[in-house]
Amino acid sequence: MSDENYLHALCAGDTQRIRSIYQQYAGQIQRWVEDNNGSAADAQDLFQDGLIAIYDRYCGSDFQLSSSFGALLFGICKRKWFDRLKEKNRETVVRKVEEERYNDDHDPSIDSEAAFQELQKQETLVKTFALLSAQCQQMLTLLGRGVAAEQIALQLSIANANAVYQSKHRCMSRWKELFSSSSKS
Amino acid sequence: MNNTEKIDRFLRNDLPEEEKKAFEAELNQNADLAGELALQKDMEQFLRKQEKRTALKNQLSNIGPEFFQAATKPEPGRIVPLQRRQTLRWVIGLAAAIALLLVARFVFSPSLYDQFGQHPPLAMIERSTTAQVNLAAMEKAFNQKDYAAALPLFQAYLREKPGDLEAELYLGICLLETGQYANARAVFTKISQTQSSFMDYGQWYLALSYLKEGDKAACRRVLLEVPQESEFFQKAQDLLKRV
Secondary structure: OOOHHHHHHHHHOOOOHHHHHHHHHHHHHHHHHHHHOHHHHHHHHHHHHHHHHHHHOOOOOOOOOOOOOOHHHHHHHHHHHHHHHHHHOOOOOOOOOOHHHHOOOHHHHHHHHHHHHHHHHHHHHHHOOOOHHHHHHHHHHHHHHHHOOOHHHOOOOOOOOOHHHHHHHHHHHHHHHHHHHHHHH | OOOOHHHHHHOOOOOHHHOOOOOHHHHHHHHHHHHHHHHHHHHHHHHHHHHHHHHHHHHHHHHHHHHOOOOOOOOOOOOOHHHHHHHHHHHHHHHHHHHHHHHHHHHHOOHHHHHOOOOOOOOOOOOOOOOOOOOOHHHHHHHOHHHHHHHHHHHHHHHHOOOHHHHHHHHHHHHHHHHOOOHHHHHHHHHHHHOOHHHHHHHHHHHHHHHHOHHHHHHHHHOOOOOOOOOOOHHHHHHHOOO
């Protein structure tokens, strides 16, 4: 399966073809993680985070895949693992850096880094969104689904569409505050 | 107007021409404002993608364990023969049980329609209405799958509030569940042609109506038309593989 197909499968949530991504790369990543003081469970988490990072950066956005899917995925997993090791304050040196495995003339580490940063941002958005009031969460989710403001007013017993937007602005302001203070810490 | 509101209206293209120009000029000068704009864009994007993202995470958590297994440690020492024979008997018993379960699952597996036709629960109670229609009774009948009882209640409600797409959708489901396929399809077709948040539902239920009636060719035809933006795209793909 081609790299575009992997990406497409991921964006569409195509279970069968996502399985073939695992089939293709899980072994390699598990071996690398186990060689670097991790377990199979760590590898599974990393792999999942790697795929979500690719989803965050490439699905529904204008960014094009410029390195190979495997190199990108491997790059993100490594980046995330270095981060985890640092967090855990372990004195471990990650032994092998096996980028040579992929002979790719485009340096995947730039794309991996960008996707990793995107993942971090999305996770912060998830975390801070969860801190908003239930009413805010419900309303913003409906807006995100593309439900018309008039319909939302009806559903959430808000006076009218205009009031929905007023309340959206309050929710977004609060969310921005939470996001800023969370990414500073 | 604070920044959040200004940015939101800018993104929704809701600012009058002059204010829009002034805002764009300010963006070039004010890096903080540009940063806020970028963040709000990210938030909007997050809101559009969050449900799919959560679904994808769940999907991956289900797939993951198939491919990542802890290395199995070699067995310590030899096993006593008697114990081994008992283990073997257990294994055979277990295998037989699993085989039986598989057969049972095959024989008693729910129809495709039952698997895919999971209706969203009805929550109408907060609507404003006159005393003519008993919303609570409507909700109760539908959620208890008493579609024959719910049907006339939806019809009465829609006489009072024609054009309520959500109620129409549920009316269609009641028609479908009571086997009135042609009438159900008329409702779903109409909903699928609206530009509303219910259009995806209209199309999906149109496909389900053919599935329930056993017209697989027509069902496939509708499913193939489900666009990628539809809420039901993934389900449609899954169903296509099995029809």
